[in-house]
Amino acid sequence: MSRLCRSARWLLTGLLVLLAAVPAAQAHESRPAYMEIRETAAGQYTVLWRTPVLAGRRLLVVPRFPEGVRNLRAPVVQELSDSQLERRWIDAGPEGLDGARIEFAGLQLSITDVVVRVHLLDGRSWMAIARPSQPWVEMVAASGGWATFSDFLRQGFAHILSGPDHLLFVFGLLLLVRRRWMLVKTVTAFTIAHSITLAVATLGYVQLPAPPIEAAIALSILFLGLEVLRARRGGTSFTIRHPWVAAFAFGLLHGFGFAGALSAAGLPPTAVPLALVSFNIGVEFGQLAFVAVVLLLARSLSALTLRWPRPVQLLPAYAVGSLGAFWMIQRLLSV
Structure with a gap:
Protein backbone atom coordinates (compact mmCIF):
# COMPACT_ATOMS: atom_id res chain seq x y z
CA MET A 1 0.00 0.00 0.00
CA SER A 2 2.84 2.40 0.81
CA ARG A 3 4.39 1.69 -2.60
CA LEU A 4 1.05 2.39 -4.23
CA CYS A 5 0.66 5.68 -2.39
CA ARG A 6 4.17 6.75 -3.40
CA SER A 7 3.29 6.18 -7.03
CA ALA A 8 0.08 8.15 -6.60
CA ARG A 9 2.02 11.11 -5.22
CA TRP A 10 4.33 11.34 -8.22
CA LEU A 11 1.54 10.69 -10.67
CA LEU A 12 -0.55 13.61 -9.41
CA THR A 13 2.26 16.09 -8.81
CA GLY A 14 1.74 17.34 -12.35
CA LEU A 15 -1.97 17.67 -11.63
CA LEU A 16 -1.23 19.84 -8.61
CA VAL A 17 0.97 22.11 -10.71
CA LEU A 18 -1.88 22.51 -13.20
CA LEU A 19 -4.29 23.31 -10.38
CA ALA A 20 -1.93 26.03 -9.22
CA ALA A 21 -2.27 27.65 -12.62
CA VAL A 22 -6.06 27.73 -12.44
CA PRO A 23 -7.48 31.02 -11.12
CA ALA A 24 -8.41 30.46 -7.51
CA ALA A 25 -11.66 32.30 -8.05
CA GLN A 26 -12.88 29.26 -9.98
CA ALA A 27 -12.51 26.92 -7.03
CA HIS A 28 -16.27 26.99 -6.61
CA GLU A 29 -17.46 28.24 -9.97
CA SER A 30 -19.61 25.11 -9.98
CA ARG A 31 -22.08 26.78 -7.61
CA PRO A 32 -25.18 27.16 -9.77
CA GLY A 144 -41.62 15.38 -11.64
CA GLY A 145 -39.51 13.67 -9.01
CA TRP A 146 -37.26 11.66 -11.30
CA ALA A 147 -36.15 14.81 -13.15
CA THR A 148 -35.27 16.46 -9.84
CA PHE A 149 -33.37 13.39 -8.64
CA SER A 150 -31.33 12.96 -11.84
CA ASP A 151 -30.65 16.70 -12.19
CA PHE A 152 -29.24 17.07 -8.68
CA LEU A 153 -27.39 13.76 -8.89
CA ARG A 154 -25.49 15.16 -11.86
CA GLN A 155 -25.07 18.50 -10.13
CA GLY A 156 -23.54 16.88 -7.03
CA PHE A 157 -21.20 14.79 -9.18
CA ALA A 158 -20.12 17.83 -11.19
CA HIS A 159 -19.71 19.99 -8.06
CA ILE A 160 -17.16 17.73 -6.38
CA LEU A 161 -15.19 17.03 -9.57
CA SER A 162 -15.05 20.71 -10.53
CA GLY A 163 -14.07 21.85 -7.03
CA PRO A 164 -10.26 21.63 -6.82
CA ASP A 165 -10.20 22.57 -3.13
CA HIS A 166 -12.34 19.60 -2.08
CA LEU A 167 -10.39 17.24 -4.34
CA LEU A 168 -7.11 18.61 -3.01
CA PHE A 169 -8.22 17.81 0.54
CA VAL A 170 -9.10 14.24 -0.47
CA PHE A 171 -5.76 13.95 -2.25
CA GLY A 172 -4.02 15.15 0.93
CA LEU A 173 -5.75 12.35 2.85
CA LEU A 174 -4.40 9.86 0.31
CA LEU A 175 -0.91 11.25 0.88
CA LEU A 176 -1.23 11.13 4.67
CA VAL A 177 -2.72 7.66 5.10
CA ARG A 178 -0.71 4.65 3.99
CA ARG A 179 -2.61 1.73 5.46
CA ARG A 180 -5.52 0.46 3.40
CA TRP A 181 -8.10 0.05 6.15
CA MET A 182 -7.14 3.31 7.81
CA LEU A 183 -7.67 4.99 4.43
CA VAL A 184 -11.15 3.45 4.18
CA LYS A 185 -11.90 4.61 7.73
CA THR A 186 -10.61 8.13 7.04
CA VAL A 187 -12.51 8.64 3.77
CA THR A 188 -15.66 7.24 5.40
CA ALA A 189 -15.33 9.70 8.30
CA PHE A 190 -14.96 12.58 5.83
CA THR A 191 -18.05 11.39 3.94
CA ILE A 192 -20.21 11.05 7.07
CA ALA A 193 -19.15 14.47 8.35
CA HIS A 194 -19.86 16.47 5.23
CA SER A 195 -23.14 14.59 4.75
CA ILE A 196 -24.25 15.75 8.21
CA THR A 197 -23.53 19.43 7.68
CA LEU A 198 -24.83 19.34 4.11
CA ALA A 199 -28.17 18.13 5.49
CA VAL A 200 -28.47 20.49 8.46
CA ALA A 201 -27.46 23.53 6.39
CA THR A 202 -29.71 22.73 3.44
CA LEU A 203 -32.68 22.07 5.71
CA GLY A 204 -32.11 25.43 7.40
CA TYR A 205 -31.14 24.26 10.90
CA VAL A 206 -27.75 25.99 10.71
CA GLN A 207 -26.93 29.03 8.58
CA LEU A 208 -23.33 30.22 8.28
CA PRO A 209 -21.94 32.93 5.98
CA ALA A 210 -20.19 31.52 2.93
CA PRO A 211 -16.92 33.57 2.83
CA PRO A 212 -15.61 32.48 6.28
CA ILE A 213 -16.52 28.86 5.50
CA GLU A 214 -14.61 29.00 2.22
CA ALA A 215 -11.59 30.48 4.03
CA ALA A 216 -11.78 27.74 6.68
CA ILE A 217 -11.89 25.07 3.95
CA ALA A 218 -8.69 26.52 2.49
CA LEU A 219 -7.17 26.49 6.01
CA SER A 220 -8.00 22.78 6.30
CA ILE A 221 -6.02 22.13 3.11
CA LEU A 222 -3.05 24.14 4.42
CA PHE A 223 -3.18 22.22 7.71
CA LEU A 224 -3.31 18.89 5.90
CA GLY A 225 -0.33 19.83 3.74
CA LEU A 226 1.72 20.62 6.86
CA GLU A 227 0.75 17.29 8.42
CA VAL A 228 1.76 15.39 5.28
CA LEU A 229 5.10 17.20 5.34
CA ARG A 230 5.55 16.33 9.03
CA ALA A 231 4.81 12.66 8.31
CA ARG A 232 7.26 12.54 5.38
CA ARG A 233 9.97 13.87 7.66
CA GLY A 234 9.37 11.11 10.18
CA GLY A 235 7.39 13.16 12.69
CA THR A 236 4.12 12.32 14.34
CA SER A 237 1.05 14.10 15.67
CA PHE A 238 -2.51 13.36 16.72
CA THR A 239 -3.64 13.86 13.12
CA ILE A 240 -1.02 11.47 11.76
CA ARG A 241 -1.94 8.82 14.35
CA HIS A 242 -5.70 9.34 14.01
CA PRO A 243 -6.31 10.83 10.55
CA TRP A 244 -9.99 9.86 10.58
CA VAL A 245 -10.62 12.31 13.44
CA ALA A 246 -9.18 15.22 11.46
CA ALA A 247 -11.06 14.06 8.36
CA PHE A 248 -14.33 14.08 10.29
CA ALA A 249 -13.70 17.51 11.84
CA PHE A 250 -12.76 19.16 8.56
CA GLY A 251 -15.46 17.23 6.74
CA LEU A 252 -18.00 19.21 8.75
CA LEU A 253 -16.58 22.40 7.19
CA HIS A 254 -16.58 20.97 3.69
CA GLY A 255 -20.23 19.98 4.11
CA PHE A 256 -21.15 23.63 4.59
CA GLY A 257 -19.30 24.37 1.35
CA PHE A 258 -21.36 21.73 -0.48
CA ALA A 259 -24.53 23.15 1.07
CA GLY A 260 -23.80 26.53 -0.47
CA ALA A 261 -24.11 25.00 -3.93
CA LEU A 262 -27.36 23.21 -3.10
CA SER A 263 -28.92 26.16 -1.26
CA ALA A 264 -28.18 28.40 -4.24
CA ALA A 265 -30.63 26.32 -6.25
CA GLY A 266 -33.55 27.97 -4.45
CA LEU A 267 -35.51 24.75 -4.13
CA PRO A 268 -39.12 24.74 -2.99
CA PRO A 269 -39.58 23.05 0.43
CA THR A 270 -41.26 19.99 -1.08
CA ALA A 271 -38.27 19.34 -3.38
CA VAL A 272 -35.52 19.79 -0.76
CA PRO A 273 -35.42 16.23 0.69
CA LEU A 274 -35.20 14.55 -2.72
CA ALA A 275 -32.66 17.07 -4.04
CA LEU A 276 -30.60 16.74 -0.85
CA VAL A 277 -30.39 12.95 -1.15
CA SER A 278 -29.58 12.95 -4.86
CA PHE A 279 -27.05 15.81 -4.59
CA ASN A 280 -25.26 14.02 -1.74
CA ILE A 281 -25.19 10.76 -3.69
CA GLY A 282 -23.71 12.64 -6.64
CA VAL A 283 -21.03 14.16 -4.40
CA GLU A 284 -20.12 10.72 -3.04
CA PHE A 285 -19.98 9.20 -6.54
CA GLY A 286 -17.67 11.98 -7.65
CA GLN A 287 -15.44 11.60 -4.59
CA LEU A 288 -15.22 7.83 -4.99
CA ALA A 289 -14.50 8.21 -8.70
CA PHE A 290 -11.58 10.53 -7.90
CA VAL A 291 -10.16 8.16 -5.27
CA ALA A 292 -10.61 5.17 -7.59
CA VAL A 293 -8.80 6.87 -10.47
CA VAL A 294 -5.89 7.84 -8.23
CA LEU A 295 -5.52 4.35 -6.78
CA LEU A 296 -5.99 2.55 -10.10
CA LEU A 297 -3.40 4.70 -11.84
CA ALA A 298 -1.06 4.25 -8.90
CA ARG A 299 -1.49 0.48 -9.04
CA SER A 300 -0.66 0.50 -12.74
CA LEU A 301 2.64 2.25 -11.90
CA SER A 302 3.43 0.25 -8.78
CA ALA A 303 5.79 -2.02 -10.73
CA LEU A 304 8.12 0.90 -11.36
CA THR A 305 11.11 1.05 -9.03
CA LEU A 306 12.05 4.71 -9.21
CA ARG A 307 14.15 6.49 -6.63
CA TRP A 308 13.25 10.14 -6.28
CA PRO A 309 15.46 12.82 -4.71
CA ARG A 310 14.35 13.94 -1.27
CA PRO A 311 13.12 17.40 -2.41
CA VAL A 312 10.96 15.76 -5.08
CA GLN A 313 9.45 13.41 -2.50
CA LEU A 314 8.30 16.41 -0.48
CA LEU A 315 6.93 18.30 -3.49
CA PRO A 316 3.32 16.97 -3.22
CA ALA A 317 3.08 18.04 0.44
CA TYR A 318 4.42 21.51 -0.41
CA ALA A 319 2.00 21.77 -3.32
CA VAL A 320 -1.02 20.91 -1.14
CA GLY A 321 0.01 23.33 1.60
CA SER A 322 0.93 26.15 -0.78
CA LEU A 323 -2.38 26.01 -2.66
CA GLY A 324 -4.24 25.90 0.64
CA ALA A 325 -2.37 28.97 1.87
CA PHE A 326 -2.97 30.84 -1.37
CA TRP A 327 -6.73 30.14 -1.35
CA MET A 328 -6.97 31.02 2.35
CA ILE A 329 -5.31 34.42 1.90
CA GLN A 330 -7.42 35.22 -1.15
CA ARG A 331 -10.67 34.26 0.60
CA LEU A 332 -9.79 36.12 3.78
CA LEU A 333 -9.27 39.26 1.72
CA SER A 334 -12.76 38.84 0.26
CA VAL A 335 -14.50 38.40 3.65
Whole structure:
Protein backbone atom coordinates (compact mmCIF):
# COMPACT_ATOMS: atom_id res chain seq x y z
CA MET A 1 0.00 0.00 0.00
CA SER A 2 2.84 2.40 0.81
CA ARG A 3 4.39 1.69 -2.60
CA LEU A 4 1.05 2.39 -4.23
CA CYS A 5 0.66 5.68 -2.39
CA ARG A 6 4.17 6.75 -3.40
CA SER A 7 3.29 6.18 -7.03
CA ALA A 8 0.08 8.15 -6.60
CA ARG A 9 2.02 11.11 -5.22
CA TRP A 10 4.33 11.34 -8.22
CA LEU A 11 1.54 10.69 -10.67
CA LEU A 12 -0.55 13.61 -9.41
CA THR A 13 2.26 16.09 -8.81
CA GLY A 14 1.74 17.34 -12.35
CA LEU A 15 -1.97 17.67 -11.63
CA LEU A 16 -1.23 19.84 -8.61
CA VAL A 17 0.97 22.11 -10.71
CA LEU A 18 -1.88 22.51 -13.20
CA LEU A 19 -4.29 23.31 -10.38
CA ALA A 20 -1.93 26.03 -9.22
CA ALA A 21 -2.27 27.65 -12.62
CA VAL A 22 -6.06 27.73 -12.44
CA PRO A 23 -7.48 31.02 -11.12
CA ALA A 24 -8.41 30.46 -7.51
CA ALA A 25 -11.66 32.30 -8.05
CA GLN A 26 -12.88 29.26 -9.98
CA ALA A 27 -12.51 26.92 -7.03
CA HIS A 28 -16.27 26.99 -6.61
CA GLU A 29 -17.46 28.24 -9.97
CA SER A 30 -19.61 25.11 -9.98
CA ARG A 31 -22.08 26.78 -7.61
CA PRO A 32 -25.18 27.16 -9.77
CA ALA A 33 -26.73 30.39 -10.91
CA TYR A 34 -30.42 30.73 -10.14
CA MET A 35 -33.40 32.25 -11.94
CA GLU A 36 -36.95 32.49 -10.65
CA ILE A 37 -39.71 33.52 -13.03
CA ARG A 38 -43.08 34.36 -11.50
CA GLU A 39 -46.12 35.39 -13.58
CA THR A 40 -47.90 38.35 -11.98
CA ALA A 41 -50.45 39.17 -14.71
CA ALA A 42 -51.26 37.88 -18.18
CA GLY A 43 -47.94 37.99 -20.06
CA GLN A 44 -46.14 39.88 -17.26
CA TYR A 45 -43.48 38.41 -14.98
CA THR A 46 -41.07 39.22 -12.21
CA VAL A 47 -37.62 37.72 -12.71
CA LEU A 48 -35.05 37.10 -9.98
CA TRP A 49 -31.57 36.41 -11.40
CA ARG A 50 -28.76 35.40 -9.03
CA THR A 51 -25.19 34.71 -10.12
CA PRO A 52 -22.45 33.44 -7.76
CA VAL A 53 -19.53 35.66 -6.82
CA LEU A 54 -16.22 34.39 -5.47
CA ALA A 55 -13.22 36.56 -4.63
CA GLY A 56 -15.00 39.54 -6.15
CA ARG A 57 -15.56 37.87 -9.52
CA ARG A 58 -19.06 37.27 -10.83
CA LEU A 59 -19.97 34.35 -13.05
CA LEU A 60 -20.12 35.83 -16.57
CA VAL A 61 -23.45 34.41 -17.71
CA VAL A 62 -26.14 36.65 -19.22
CA PRO A 63 -29.79 35.60 -19.66
CA ARG A 64 -31.39 36.33 -23.01
CA PHE A 65 -35.17 36.40 -23.35
CA PRO A 66 -37.04 36.00 -26.68
CA GLU A 67 -37.48 38.96 -29.01
CA GLY A 68 -40.37 41.17 -28.06
CA VAL A 69 -39.85 40.86 -24.30
CA ARG A 70 -39.46 44.34 -22.79
CA ASN A 71 -38.70 45.74 -19.36
CA LEU A 72 -41.61 47.33 -17.53
CA ARG A 73 -39.14 49.29 -15.41
CA ALA A 74 -35.41 49.48 -14.85
CA PRO A 75 -33.79 46.36 -13.30
CA VAL A 76 -32.61 46.57 -9.70
CA VAL A 77 -29.19 45.08 -8.86
CA GLN A 78 -28.07 44.15 -5.35
CA GLU A 79 -24.52 43.09 -4.44
CA LEU A 80 -24.23 40.38 -1.77
CA SER A 81 -21.12 38.80 -0.27
CA ASP A 82 -21.39 35.61 -2.33
CA SER A 83 -23.69 36.54 -5.22
CA GLN A 84 -25.26 39.30 -7.27
CA LEU A 85 -29.04 39.65 -7.33
CA GLU A 86 -30.88 41.28 -10.20
CA ARG A 87 -34.65 41.85 -10.21
CA ARG A 88 -36.55 42.49 -13.41
CA TRP A 89 -40.15 43.21 -14.33
CA ILE A 90 -40.90 42.17 -17.90
CA ASP A 91 -43.77 42.06 -20.37
CA ALA A 92 -43.75 39.20 -22.89
CA GLY A 93 -46.90 40.25 -24.77
CA PRO A 94 -50.30 38.53 -25.00
CA GLU A 95 -48.77 35.10 -25.65
CA GLY A 96 -46.53 35.31 -22.60
CA LEU A 97 -43.49 33.05 -22.26
CA ASP A 98 -45.38 29.81 -22.73
CA GLY A 99 -43.22 27.55 -24.90
CA ALA A 100 -40.49 30.19 -25.25
CA ARG A 101 -36.76 29.50 -24.93
CA ILE A 102 -34.55 31.43 -22.49
CA GLU A 103 -30.85 31.30 -23.34
CA PHE A 104 -27.87 31.87 -21.03
CA ALA A 105 -25.00 33.41 -22.98
CA GLY A 106 -21.58 32.43 -21.61
CA LEU A 107 -22.82 29.34 -19.79
CA GLN A 108 -21.17 27.08 -22.36
CA LEU A 109 -17.80 28.52 -21.34
CA SER A 110 -18.29 27.76 -17.63
CA ILE A 111 -18.41 24.66 -15.45
CA THR A 112 -21.65 25.50 -13.69
CA ASP A 113 -25.41 25.15 -14.19
CA VAL A 114 -28.39 27.49 -14.03
CA VAL A 115 -31.37 26.35 -11.97
CA VAL A 116 -34.65 27.86 -13.23
CA ARG A 117 -37.91 27.84 -11.27
CA VAL A 118 -41.16 28.90 -12.90
CA HIS A 119 -44.50 29.84 -11.28
CA LEU A 120 -47.51 30.64 -13.48
CA LEU A 121 -50.86 32.23 -12.69
CA ASP A 122 -52.75 29.04 -13.56
CA GLY A 123 -51.01 27.21 -10.70
CA ARG A 124 -48.41 25.37 -12.76
CA SER A 125 -44.85 25.39 -11.48
CA TRP A 126 -41.73 23.47 -12.36
CA MET A 127 -37.96 23.50 -12.27
CA ALA A 128 -35.48 23.15 -15.12
CA ILE A 129 -31.67 23.19 -15.33
CA ALA A 130 -29.53 24.72 -18.08
CA ARG A 131 -26.03 23.28 -18.48
CA PRO A 132 -22.89 24.18 -20.45
CA SER A 133 -23.84 21.47 -22.95
CA GLN A 134 -27.37 22.91 -23.24
CA PRO A 135 -27.27 26.60 -22.25
CA TRP A 136 -31.01 27.21 -22.46
CA VAL A 137 -34.34 26.15 -20.99
CA GLU A 138 -37.80 26.01 -22.50
CA MET A 139 -40.87 27.30 -20.72
CA VAL A 140 -42.54 23.91 -20.71
CA ALA A 141 -43.48 22.02 -17.55
CA ALA A 142 -40.81 19.46 -16.72
CA SER A 143 -41.39 15.96 -15.39
CA GLY A 144 -41.62 15.38 -11.64
CA GLY A 145 -39.51 13.67 -9.01
CA TRP A 146 -37.26 11.66 -11.30
CA ALA A 147 -36.15 14.81 -13.15
CA THR A 148 -35.27 16.46 -9.84
CA PHE A 149 -33.37 13.39 -8.64
CA SER A 150 -31.33 12.96 -11.84
CA ASP A 151 -30.65 16.70 -12.19
CA PHE A 152 -29.24 17.07 -8.68
CA LEU A 153 -27.39 13.76 -8.89
CA ARG A 154 -25.49 15.16 -11.86
CA GLN A 155 -25.07 18.50 -10.13
CA GLY A 156 -23.54 16.88 -7.03
CA PHE A 157 -21.20 14.79 -9.18
CA ALA A 158 -20.12 17.83 -11.19
CA HIS A 159 -19.71 19.99 -8.06
CA ILE A 160 -17.16 17.73 -6.38
CA LEU A 161 -15.19 17.03 -9.57
CA SER A 162 -15.05 20.71 -10.53
CA GLY A 163 -14.07 21.85 -7.03
CA PRO A 164 -10.26 21.63 -6.82
CA ASP A 165 -10.20 22.57 -3.13
CA HIS A 166 -12.34 19.60 -2.08
CA LEU A 167 -10.39 17.24 -4.34
CA LEU A 168 -7.11 18.61 -3.01
CA PHE A 169 -8.22 17.81 0.54
CA VAL A 170 -9.10 14.24 -0.47
CA PHE A 171 -5.76 13.95 -2.25
CA GLY A 172 -4.02 15.15 0.93
CA LEU A 173 -5.75 12.35 2.85
CA LEU A 174 -4.40 9.86 0.31
CA LEU A 175 -0.91 11.25 0.88
CA LEU A 176 -1.23 11.13 4.67
CA VAL A 177 -2.72 7.66 5.10
CA ARG A 178 -0.71 4.65 3.99
CA ARG A 179 -2.61 1.73 5.46
CA ARG A 180 -5.52 0.46 3.40
CA TRP A 181 -8.10 0.05 6.15
CA MET A 182 -7.14 3.31 7.81
CA LEU A 183 -7.67 4.99 4.43
CA VAL A 184 -11.15 3.45 4.18
CA LYS A 185 -11.90 4.61 7.73
CA THR A 186 -10.61 8.13 7.04
CA VAL A 187 -12.51 8.64 3.77
CA THR A 188 -15.66 7.24 5.40
CA ALA A 189 -15.33 9.70 8.30
CA PHE A 190 -14.96 12.58 5.83
CA THR A 191 -18.05 11.39 3.94
CA ILE A 192 -20.21 11.05 7.07
CA ALA A 193 -19.15 14.47 8.35
CA HIS A 194 -19.86 16.47 5.23
CA SER A 195 -23.14 14.59 4.75
CA ILE A 196 -24.25 15.75 8.21
CA THR A 197 -23.53 19.43 7.68
CA LEU A 198 -24.83 19.34 4.11
CA ALA A 199 -28.17 18.13 5.49
CA VAL A 200 -28.47 20.49 8.46
CA ALA A 201 -27.46 23.53 6.39
CA THR A 202 -29.71 22.73 3.44
CA LEU A 203 -32.68 22.07 5.71
CA GLY A 204 -32.11 25.43 7.40
CA TYR A 205 -31.14 24.26 10.90
CA VAL A 206 -27.75 25.99 10.71
CA GLN A 207 -26.93 29.03 8.58
CA LEU A 208 -23.33 30.22 8.28
CA PRO A 209 -21.94 32.93 5.98
CA ALA A 210 -20.19 31.52 2.93
CA PRO A 211 -16.92 33.57 2.83
CA PRO A 212 -15.61 32.48 6.28
CA ILE A 213 -16.52 28.86 5.50
CA GLU A 214 -14.61 29.00 2.22
CA ALA A 215 -11.59 30.48 4.03
CA ALA A 216 -11.78 27.74 6.68
CA ILE A 217 -11.89 25.07 3.95
CA ALA A 218 -8.69 26.52 2.49
CA LEU A 219 -7.17 26.49 6.01
CA SER A 220 -8.00 22.78 6.30
CA ILE A 221 -6.02 22.13 3.11
CA LEU A 222 -3.05 24.14 4.42
CA PHE A 223 -3.18 22.22 7.71
CA LEU A 224 -3.31 18.89 5.90
CA GLY A 225 -0.33 19.83 3.74
CA LEU A 226 1.72 20.62 6.86
CA GLU A 227 0.75 17.29 8.42
CA VAL A 228 1.76 15.39 5.28
CA LEU A 229 5.10 17.20 5.34
CA ARG A 230 5.55 16.33 9.03
CA ALA A 231 4.81 12.66 8.31
CA ARG A 232 7.26 12.54 5.38
CA ARG A 233 9.97 13.87 7.66
CA GLY A 234 9.37 11.11 10.18
CA GLY A 235 7.39 13.16 12.69
CA THR A 236 4.12 12.32 14.34
CA SER A 237 1.05 14.10 15.67
CA PHE A 238 -2.51 13.36 16.72
CA THR A 239 -3.64 13.86 13.12
CA ILE A 240 -1.02 11.47 11.76
CA ARG A 241 -1.94 8.82 14.35
CA HIS A 242 -5.70 9.34 14.01
CA PRO A 243 -6.31 10.83 10.55
CA TRP A 244 -9.99 9.86 10.58
CA VAL A 245 -10.62 12.31 13.44
CA ALA A 246 -9.18 15.22 11.46
CA ALA A 247 -11.06 14.06 8.36
CA PHE A 248 -14.33 14.08 10.29
CA ALA A 249 -13.70 17.51 11.84
CA PHE A 250 -12.76 19.16 8.56
CA GLY A 251 -15.46 17.23 6.74
CA LEU A 252 -18.00 19.21 8.75
CA LEU A 253 -16.58 22.40 7.19
CA HIS A 254 -16.58 20.97 3.69
CA GLY A 255 -20.23 19.98 4.11
CA PHE A 256 -21.15 23.63 4.59
CA GLY A 257 -19.30 24.37 1.35
CA PHE A 258 -21.36 21.73 -0.48
CA ALA A 259 -24.53 23.15 1.07
CA GLY A 260 -23.80 26.53 -0.47
CA ALA A 261 -24.11 25.00 -3.93
CA LEU A 262 -27.36 23.21 -3.10
CA SER A 263 -28.92 26.16 -1.26
CA ALA A 264 -28.18 28.40 -4.24
CA ALA A 265 -30.63 26.32 -6.25
CA GLY A 266 -33.55 27.97 -4.45
CA LEU A 267 -35.51 24.75 -4.13
CA PRO A 268 -39.12 24.74 -2.99
CA PRO A 269 -39.58 23.05 0.43
CA THR A 270 -41.26 19.99 -1.08
CA ALA A 271 -38.27 19.34 -3.38
CA VAL A 272 -35.52 19.79 -0.76
CA PRO A 273 -35.42 16.23 0.69
CA LEU A 274 -35.20 14.55 -2.72
CA ALA A 275 -32.66 17.07 -4.04
CA LEU A 276 -30.60 16.74 -0.85
CA VAL A 277 -30.39 12.95 -1.15
CA SER A 278 -29.58 12.95 -4.86
CA PHE A 279 -27.05 15.81 -4.59
CA ASN A 280 -25.26 14.02 -1.74
CA ILE A 281 -25.19 10.76 -3.69
CA GLY A 282 -23.71 12.64 -6.64
CA VAL A 283 -21.03 14.16 -4.40
CA GLU A 284 -20.12 10.72 -3.04
CA PHE A 285 -19.98 9.20 -6.54
CA GLY A 286 -17.67 11.98 -7.65
CA GLN A 287 -15.44 11.60 -4.59
CA LEU A 288 -15.22 7.83 -4.99
CA ALA A 289 -14.50 8.21 -8.70
CA PHE A 290 -11.58 10.53 -7.90
CA VAL A 291 -10.16 8.16 -5.27
CA ALA A 292 -10.61 5.17 -7.59
CA VAL A 293 -8.80 6.87 -10.47
CA VAL A 294 -5.89 7.84 -8.23
CA LEU A 295 -5.52 4.35 -6.78
CA LEU A 296 -5.99 2.55 -10.10
CA LEU A 297 -3.40 4.70 -11.84
CA ALA A 298 -1.06 4.25 -8.90
CA ARG A 299 -1.49 0.48 -9.04
CA SER A 300 -0.66 0.50 -12.74
CA LEU A 301 2.64 2.25 -11.90
CA SER A 302 3.43 0.25 -8.78
CA ALA A 303 5.79 -2.02 -10.73
CA LEU A 304 8.12 0.90 -11.36
CA THR A 305 11.11 1.05 -9.03
CA LEU A 306 12.05 4.71 -9.21
CA ARG A 307 14.15 6.49 -6.63
CA TRP A 308 13.25 10.14 -6.28
CA PRO A 309 15.46 12.82 -4.71
CA ARG A 310 14.35 13.94 -1.27
CA PRO A 311 13.12 17.40 -2.41
CA VAL A 312 10.96 15.76 -5.08
CA GLN A 313 9.45 13.41 -2.50
CA LEU A 314 8.30 16.41 -0.48
CA LEU A 315 6.93 18.30 -3.49
CA PRO A 316 3.32 16.97 -3.22
CA ALA A 317 3.08 18.04 0.44
CA TYR A 318 4.42 21.51 -0.41
CA ALA A 319 2.00 21.77 -3.32
CA VAL A 320 -1.02 20.91 -1.14
CA GLY A 321 0.01 23.33 1.60
CA SER A 322 0.93 26.15 -0.78
CA LEU A 323 -2.38 26.01 -2.66
CA GLY A 324 -4.24 25.90 0.64
CA ALA A 325 -2.37 28.97 1.87
CA PHE A 326 -2.97 30.84 -1.37
CA TRP A 327 -6.73 30.14 -1.35
CA MET A 328 -6.97 31.02 2.35
CA ILE A 329 -5.31 34.42 1.90
CA GLN A 330 -7.42 35.22 -1.15
CA ARG A 331 -10.67 34.26 0.60
CA LEU A 332 -9.79 36.12 3.78
CA LEU A 333 -9.27 39.26 1.72
CA SER A 334 -12.76 38.84 0.26
CA VAL A 335 -14.50 38.40 3.65
